Amino acid sequence: DTEVTQTPKHLVMGMTNKKSLKCEQHMGHRAMYWYKQKAKKPPELMFVYSYEKLSINESVPSRFSPECPNSSLLNLHLHALQPEDSALYLCASSQAGGSQGEQFFGPGTRLTVL
């Protein structure tokens, strides 16, 4: 299995809602990533988990809360989002937390905040 899966594919939420994005991989990768991508822009790194511990937080607002329950799963909990948070949220994984590991990306979750 060389796939990173993400659910849901699309999500529409209000500013007062609480929702979660899910990401799963079964490649034995020990590093997992969350990216945010706005239209016509490259992905922007949000969080990196290495061996199930948060290793990088790129100054992301606290309304985004990541969680890594085990080495195969990565969640992104959303609360009190703003319309400008609407974007494509990409999950990725790689073999190790180091710079040599190629990142495999999931298909993304298209988030719309009303």
Place this chain on the structure above:
Amino acid sequence: KNQVEQSPQSLIILEGKNCTLQCNYTVSPFSNLRWYKQDTGRGPVSLTIMTFSENTKSNGRYTATLDADTKQSSLHITASQLSDSASYICVVTGGYQKVTFGTGTKLQVIP
């Protein structure tokens, strides 16, 4: 500051023609450079990865080159197909797991 710049920003070519996309970077230290293809609304898919010692790598109709001295890379697409229409992103990895994404080139192949 680590930067990765790509050119052109967008490109339209006829089906069957060749094209070359450019990537210039200032990332230091350098670990590797990857080219990704991203279809609209989908996650990026890796095409090639090159380390410091590699200067050419092919993947089917895609051929990437790397000049580590001038910090330039190119992606050459041969005999383009309609399915090549996508954004192509150059990604450079430096030290301390730092990954820098390029601005991307949007390619449109028309019949």
